[in-house]
Amino acid sequence: MRRTIAMVAACLLAAVTIAPGGASARAKPDVDTKKALSNGLQVAPKATAKSKTANAKPAGANPYLSLLPDPAAADLSGWDRYLAAKGKERAKARTTQQKALAVQPLLVDEDEPVGVRGSNDTAATAQRVPGFGTNTGQNPKARVLGTLSPERVTAVDTEPNAEDDGSIPLAGETGIGETVDGITTTGVVGDGPHGSAGSGSGDFDVYKLTAQANESLTVDIDTPTGSELDSILLLFDAEGELIATADDDGDSLDSLLTFQFSEAGDYYLFVTGFLTLPNDPFDSASGTGAETEGPYGVTITVGAADVDFFAVRLRKGDVLGATVTGAATLLSVWDTVPREVQGSAQDASYLFPATTPLPGGGNAVVDHVAEKAGWHYVAVSSGGGSYDITVEAYRPALESEAPPVQTLFLDFDGARLNTAIFGGPGVRTLSPFSAFLGRWGLTRADEDAVIDAVLATVEENLKTDLVASGLNGRFRIQIKNSRDHRDTFGQTNVSRIVVGGTIDESGIPTIGVAQTIDPGNFETEESALVLLDVLSDPAGDDASLNTYITPASDKVAFVGRALGNVIAHEAGHFFGDWHVDQFNDVPNLMDQGGNFPVMFAVGPDNIGGTGDDIDVDFGEDEFNPGEGFTGTEDTQSRVVLGVTS
Numbered sequence: 001m002r003r004t005i006a007m008v009a010a011c012l013l014a015a016v017t018i019a020p021g022g023a024s025a026r027a028k029p030d031v032d033t034k035k036a037l038s039n040g041l042q043v044a045p046k047a048t049a050k051s052k053t054a055n056a057k058p059a060g061a062n063p064y065l066s067l068l069p070d071p072a073a074a075d076l077s078g079w080d081r082y083l084a085a086k087g088k089e090r091a092k093a094r095t096t097q098q099k100a101l102a103v104q105p106l107l108v109d110e111d112e113p114v115g116v117r118g119s120n121d122t123a124a125t126a127q128r129v130p131g132f133g134t135n136t137g138q139n140p141k142a143r144v145l146g147t148l149s150p151e152r153v154t155a156v157d158t159e160p161n162a163e164d165d166g167s168i169p170l171a172g173e174t175g176i177g178e179t180v181d182g183i184t185t186t187g188v189v190g191d192g193p194h195g196s197a198g199s200g201s202g203d204f205d206v207y208k209l210t211a212q213a214n215e216s217l218t219v220d221i222d223t224p225t226g227s228e229l230d231s232i233l234l235l236f237d238a239e240g241e242l243i244a245t246a247d248d249d250g251d252s253l254d255s256l257l258t259f260q261f262s263e264a265g266d267y268y269l270f271v272t273g274f275l276t277l278p279n280d281p282f283d284s285a286s287g288t289g290a291e292t293e294g295p296y297g298v299t300i301t302v303g304a305a306d307v308d309f310f311a312v313r314l315r316k317g318d319v320l321g322a323t324v325t326g327a328a329t330l331l332s333v334w335d336t337v338p339r340e341v342q343g344s345a346q347d348a349s350y351l352f353p354a355t356t357p358l359p360g361g362g363n364a365v366v367d368h369v370a371e372k373a374g375w376h377y378v379a380v381s382s383g384g385g386s387y388d389i390t391v392e393a394y395r396p397a398l399e400s401e402a403p404p405v406q407t408l409f410l411d412f413d414g415a416r417l418n419t420a421i422f423g424g425p426g427v428r429t430l431s432p433f434s435a436f437l438g439r440w441g442l443t444r445a446d447e448d449a450v451i452d453a454v455l456a457t458v459e460e461n462l463k464t465d466l467v468a469s470g471l472n473g474r475f476r477i478q479i480k481n482s483r484d485h486r487d488t489f490g491q492t493n494v495s496r497i498v499v500g501g502t503i504d505e506s507g508i509p510t511i512g513v514a515q516t517i518d519p520g521n522f523e524t525e526e527s528a529l530v531l532l533d534v535l536s537d538p539a540g541d542d543a544s545l546n547t548y549i550t551p552a553s554d555k556v557a558f559v560g561r562a563l564g565n566v567i568a569h570e571a572g573h574f575f576g577d578w579h580v581d582q583f584n585d586v587p588n589l590m591d592q593g594g595n596f597p598v599m600f601a602v603g604p605d606n607i608g609g610t611g612d613d614i615d616v617d618f619g620e621d622e623f624n625p626g627e628g629f630t631g632t633e634d635t636q637s638r639v640v641l642g643v644t645s
Contacts, residue, residue, distance in 0.1 A: 033072055034583050034594065034595075035583075036275075036277065037071060037072060037583065037594065037625075037626055038581065038583040038584070038625060039242055039245050039625060040245055040625035040626050040628075041232070041245055041247065041275070041277075041626075042074070042075070042076045042077055042247060042274075042275070042626070043072040043073075043275065044072060044073045044074055044075055044076075045075075046075055046077050046078065046230070046253075046274065047059055047075050047078055056078075056082070057082055057423070058075045058078030058079050058082055059075065060073065060074060060075065060509055061422075061423065061508050061509050061510035061513055062079060062351075062422075062423055062513070063076060063079055063592075063626075063627070064079070064083075064348060064351055064517065064578070064579065064627055065351060065422070065423075065513050065514050065515075065516070065517065065573060066508075066510040066511075066512065066513045066514075066593075067510065067511045067512035067513070067566060067569055067570070067592070067593050067599075068509075068510055068511070068592070068593040068594075069509070069510065069511055069534045069541075069543045069593060070543070070593065070594065071582075071592055071593045071594045071626070072594065074626075076626055076627075077247060077248045080248070080346060080628065081248075081250070081251060083346070083347070083348050083350050083351065084250070084346065084347055086350035087347035087348065087349050087350045087360050087361060087365070088347070088361060089350075090349060090350050090352075090360050090361070091323075091347075091349070091359075091360045091361020091362070092361070094359065094360065094361070103139070103140075103141060104141075105139065105141035105142050105143040105390070105392075106129065106131055106132055106139045106141065106142040106143065107142075107143055107145070108127075108129050108142055108143065108144045108145070108310070109144075109145050109146070110127065110144065110145065110146030110147065110308060111127050112127070112146070112147075112149075112308065114147045114149060115149050116149060117149055117150070117151075117304060117305075117306045120308050120309050120310075121306065121307045121308070121309065122307075122309060123309055123311075123334055123338035123377045123379075125309065126309035126310055126311040126375075126377050126379075127308075127309070127310050127311065128310075128311045128375075129142050129144070129310055129311065129312050129391075132312045132313065132391070132393070133312070133313055133314070133315070133318075133393065134314075134315055134318055134393050134394065134395055135315065140392060140393045140394065141390075141391070141392045141393075142312070142389075142390075142391045142392075143388065143389070143390055143391075144310055144378075144388075144389040144391065145386070145387070145388055145389075146308050146380070146386070146387055146389075147327075147385060147386050147387070148306045148308065148327055148328055148380065148381065148382075148383050148384050148385060148387060149306045149384065150216060150303055150304060150305050150306045150383075150384050151181075151303035151304035151305075152303070153181035153182050153301045153302070153303040154180075154181055154182065155180075155181070155182035155183055155184045155299050155300070155301050156180050156182070156183055156184070157183075157184050157185070158174065158183040158184065158185040159185065160185055160186050160187050160188075161185075161187060161205055161206075161207070163191060163192045163193065164192050164193050164194075164284050165192070165204075165205055165206050165284075166192055166193075166194060166203060166204035166205070166206060166284030166285075166287075167204070167206060167278070167280075167281060167282050167283055167284040167286075168206065168236065168238075168240060168268045168281050168282050169282060170206065170284055171206040171207060171208040171268050172205075172206065172207050172208065173208055174207050174208060174209050174300060176209035176210060176211075176300060176301075176302050177209055177210025177211050177212070177302055178210055181301055181302060181303055182299065182300055182301030182302065182303075183207075183299070183300050184297070184298070184299045185297070185298060186295065186296065186297050186298070187205045187271060187295070187296055187298065188205075188293075188294065188295045188296070189203050189204075189205060189229050189231070189271065189272055189273045189292075189293045189294060189296065190203050190229075190273070190290065190293030190294065191203065192204070192205075192284070193284075193285075194284060194285050194287060194290070195290055195293060196290040196293060199285060200289065200290050201285050201286065201287040201288075201289060201290065202272065202273075202276035202277075202278075202287025202288060202289055202290045202291065203272065203273075203276070203287070203290065203293065204270045204271070204272045204276070204278060204284060204287065205270070205271040205272070206268055206269065206270050206271075207268070207269045207271070207298075207300060208266060208267075208268055209266070209267055209268075209269065209300065209302060210264075210265070210266050210267070210302075211261045211264065211265070211267060211302050212261070212264045213261055213262060213263055213264050214260065214261065214262075214304070214305065215260070215261050215302050215303060215304055215305065216258065216259070216260045216261075216302070216303060216304070216305030216381075216382075217235070217257065217258065217259045217260075217261065217267075217300070217301070217302050218256075218257070218258050218299075218300070218301050218302075219233055219246070219255070219256070219257040219258075219269060219298065219299070219300050220254075220256050220298065220299045221233065221249075221254045221255045221256070221271065221296050221297070221298050222254055222296065222297045222298075223253075223254055223294060223295065223296045223297070224295055224296075224297070226294075227294035227295050227296065228292055228293060228294040229253075229273050229292050229293060229294035229295070229296055230248075230253040230273055230274040230291075230292040231253070231254055231255045231271060231272070231273060231274070231292075231296060232245065232246065232247050232255060232272055232273065232274050232275070232276075233245065233246040233247075233255045233257045233269065233270070233271060234269070234270040234272070234277070234278075234281075235257065235259060235267060235268070235269055235270075236267065236268045236270065236281050237265060237266075237267055237268075238265055238266045238267070238268070240280075240281045240282055242281075243259075243267075244257060244259045245257075247274065253274075254296075257269075258329070258330070258345075258382045260305050260307075260381070268281070269300065271296065271298060272287075273290075273291045273292035273293050273294075274291055274292050275288070275291055276288055276289060276290060276291045305381060305382075306381070306384075307379055307380070307381040308379065308380050308381070309334075309377050309378070309379045310377065310378050310379070310389070310391075311375045311376070311377050312375070312376055312377075312378065312391060312393070313373075313374065313375055313376075314370040314373065314374070314375075314376045314393060315370065315373050315395075316370055316371065316372055316373045316641075317369070317370060317395065317396055317399070317641045317644070318369070318370040318393045318394070318395065319358065319367070319368075319369050319370075319393065319394045319395070319396060319519055319520035319522075320333060320366075320367065320368045320369075320370065320376065320378075320391070320392070320393050321357075321358030321359045321360075321365070321366070321367045321391075321392050321393075321394075321519075322359070322365070322366050322367075322378050322389060322390060322391045322392070323347070323349075323359045323360060323361055323362040323363075323364065323365045323366075323389070323390045324362050324363055324364050324380055324387055324388065324389045324390075325361075325362040325363060325387065325388045326363075326383075326385065326386050326387035326388050327383040327384055327385030327386055327387050328363065328364075328380040328381065328382060328383045328387035328389075329345055329363045329364060329382045329383050330343065330344070330345050330364060330380065330381045330382035330383075331343070331344055331345075331363070331364035331365070331366050331378070331379070331380055331389070332344065332366060332378070332379045332381075332630070332631065333366045333367075333368045333376065333377065333378055333379075334376060334377035334378075334379065335368070335370070335371065335372070335376055336372050336374040336375060336376060338376075338377055339631070339632060340630060340631035340632065341368050341631050341632055341633065341634070342366045342367065342368055342623070342629055342630075342631045342633065343366070343629060343630035343631050344364045344365060344366045344628065344629055344630075345363070345364050345382070345628065346364060346365070346628045347360055347361060347362060347363070347364065347365045348365065348517075348627075348628070349361070349365045351516055351517045352516060352517065352518060352519075353515070353516040353518050353522060353523035353526065353574075354523070355522050355523045356518060356519075356520070356522045356523065357392070357394050357522065358392065358394070358519065358520070358522075359390050359392055362390075366378075367519045368519070369396075369519055369520060369576060369637060369638045369641045369642065370641075371634060371637040371641070378391055394520060394522075396520050396521060396522075396641060396642055396644070397520065397521055397522045397523075397524060398493065398521060398524065398642075398643060398644065404476055404493075404643070404644065405476050405477070405478060405493055406476070406477045406478075406493050406495070406521070406524060406643040407477075407478050407479075407480055407488060407491075407493060407494040407495070408458070408462065408477065408478070408479045408480070408495055408496070408497065408571055409480050409481065409482075409485070409487065409488060409489050409494055409495070409496040409497075410454070410455070410458065410479065410480070410481040410482065410496070410497055410499055410567065411481075411482045411487065411489070411496055411497070411498045411499065411500075412432060412433035412434070412451060412481060412482050412483060412499050412500065413432050413433075413482045413500075414429070414430050414431050414432035414433075414435075414498075414500045414501065415429075415430050415498045415500070415501075416428070416429045416430075417430070417498065417527070419506050419507055419508060419529075421515050421527060422506075422508055422513045422514075422515060422527075422529060423508065423513075424506055424507040424508045425507035426507075428501075428505055428506055428507060429505065430498060430500050430501025430502075430505050430506060430529075430531075431500055431501055431502065431505060432500045433447075433451075433499050433500045433532065434447055435500070436500070436532040436533075436535075436536045437450070439532075439536035439537075439546075440536055440545060440546065440549065440555060440559050441546075441549070441555060442555060442556070442559070446555075446556055448483070449556045449560075450556050450559055450560050450563075451481065451483055451560075452560070453556055453557055453559070453560020453561060453564070454499075454559075454560045454563050454564045454567065455479065455481060455564075456560065456564070457560060457561050457563075457564020457565060457567075457568070458479055458564045458567050458568055458571075459479055460564075461564065461565065461568035461589060461617065461618065462477060462479065462568055462571060462639070463477055463479065465617055465618065465636070466618075466636065466639060466640045466643075469636055469637070469640055476643075476644070477643045489525075489527075490525070491525075492524070492525070493524040493525065494524075494525055495524065495525055495526045495527065495528075495571070495574060496526075496527050496528075497527070497528045497529070497530060497567050497570055497571060498527070498528070498529050498530070499530045499532070499563065499567065500530075500531075500532055501529065501531050501532065501533075502531055502532065502533035503531060503533055503534070504533075505531075506529060506531060508529070508531070510529075510531065511530070511531055511534050511535060511543060511566065511593065512528065512529060512530045512531065512566050512567075512569060512570045513528065513529050513570070514526070514527075514528040514570045514571075514573035514574045515527050515528060515574055516573070516574055517573050517574070517576065517577070517578060518573075518574050518575065518576055518642070519576040519638060519642070520576060520641075520642055521574075521575050521576060521642030521643055523574070526574040528570035528571065528573065528574060529570070530563065530566050530567055530570060535562070535563070535566070542594075542596045542597070543593070543596050545558065545559055545562050545600060545608065548597065548600060548602050548606065548607055548608035548609075549607075549608055549609070550607050552607055552609075552610055553607055553608050553609035553610065554609035554610070555609060556609075557609050558600075558601075558608035558609030558613070559609075561600070561601050561608075561609075561613065562599070562600035562601060562608065565589060565599055565600065565601060565616055566599065568589050568618075569589050569590060569591075569599070571639075572589060572590050572618065572635060572638075572639055575638070575639040575642045575643060576638040576639060576642045577590045577618070577633070577635045577638050577639060578590070578623060578624070578627065578629060578633060579591070579592040579623070579624040579627055580592070580621035580622060580623055580624055580633055580635060581621060581622045581623065581624050581625060582594050582595040582598070582599075582624065583595055584621070584622060586619075586620075586621045586622075587614060587616045587617075588616065588617070588618065588619055588621040588635060589616055589617060589618050589635065590618065590621070590633075590635045591621075592624045592626070592627075598614070598616060599616065601613045601614050601615065601616050602614070617636070618635040618636035618639055619634070619635060619636050620632055620633070620634045620635075620636075621633060621635065
């Protein structure tokens, strides 16, 4: 479910048309599209309709595992449904396997009585889970049973808004927060003066509400049979800043928004159709164009929320996984600071490798690798009634090795491999790295120098920087390559990245793709691809290195640095990292696609291979808002603690 919260400094949003095909057919994202993506909104047309099959695999490369040439082209809604269905299958199989295991989880009942709020609603007041942990004599599994008891609110039937109600100044008065706790009403997207039958800029139905700090908003859209509306919800504050969005709810094109307010004030809920967005929320005629329209019913409520925190003591390097079933739909894990290090309202555990012990299934799944020893916190919220949390902790797989050695093998020779492991069509042959040198204006005589530059960058990103982090003293990773070493892929603790090939050769429309996302590095023999056709296309496309090459460029240094960063990005996935926000001010090797000057280390002069080029590293950053997680991810510590003991 695309239920995402994001803060932006402005709210100019615009839809774009995405053409099918490769790099030459892609629409170049403009700044407004970037703002839409940074708020977790899908921009690409949805390939599914209300008669869709949830298990159908969407077209294109998996956006969670891929460095996409254009993230605006991804059908995020379709991939969410697919991952949810596959996650259920994985969880069912895991349940069968777990029944044969001797270790039974600790059973923990919530201390807070049913109907009570406030006694365990923060990390400071969290209920501790004694006996949980990975030390000798402790139990690494716990099952926590509790109840969410939010304020009981009543939604009163209300007459529909009168048109024009398409902006903050024209918003319909709901009385929420003043005279009532909630309303139930109906509306029609498209019946206003700016719908498809009017000016065509797009119709918005806007509802005003008032909330206090720590109160929770729930908005539930239901469309009647025959309605063509594919709804989206946008929540603005009184200054016109977009603070929350919501799109599809599970298998439905209807929308569900839950949001907890941090500040008291007036807020404005926009109901519209996918993908109509306001360039100016104070102007009802500022929409990006009328899209899906039709009637809907909506229930809007505001009341005191209930959040339950549970404290578990972790050792440095512990890999935590948790799931929740029952009434709660939001799950999060907090570190020792405390701060949220991953929040989730989804199950993306299908992206874990088959060998991981981490749990999945249920309404939401989270994972975390503990950077420091101490109390960590698992929190549930959003919903009312009984819930069941599974919490498990494991030590990294390499810890049992003596000494631990993780090999990353870079294959520049091309390869014949089964691309089905990446969602591709099957066995394919990929052309070697050398075949692409001429596309950057280089020759075979430059090959060794470029490979040296690639290796130096990968060594810095995946070895030097990680050792310098001081996160673990027993750190050992070696980086080998096909030019200088025998191919050892297939041996213990050897993962590889093939650097070469094209989209046509692989059958996967991406720049890079990893086999899995593996917190804890439990599967130490995985593969990834870094394809080179888009990266070496003619200048003009943001995703091509040639766009940043001028006579002032040191081509060898630039191509080596850019490719080394992309390689490190893909390795980051199978060493445990998710994508982070590519459009904020924090350069990170796990940035999703769409902001390629940063990934390629291009400096302020917008020329690659010059003195102002930047150093992009792993580190702390916010999760990518389009992929359904919230919180701060430390992409460096996840990698470090996955390849050390």
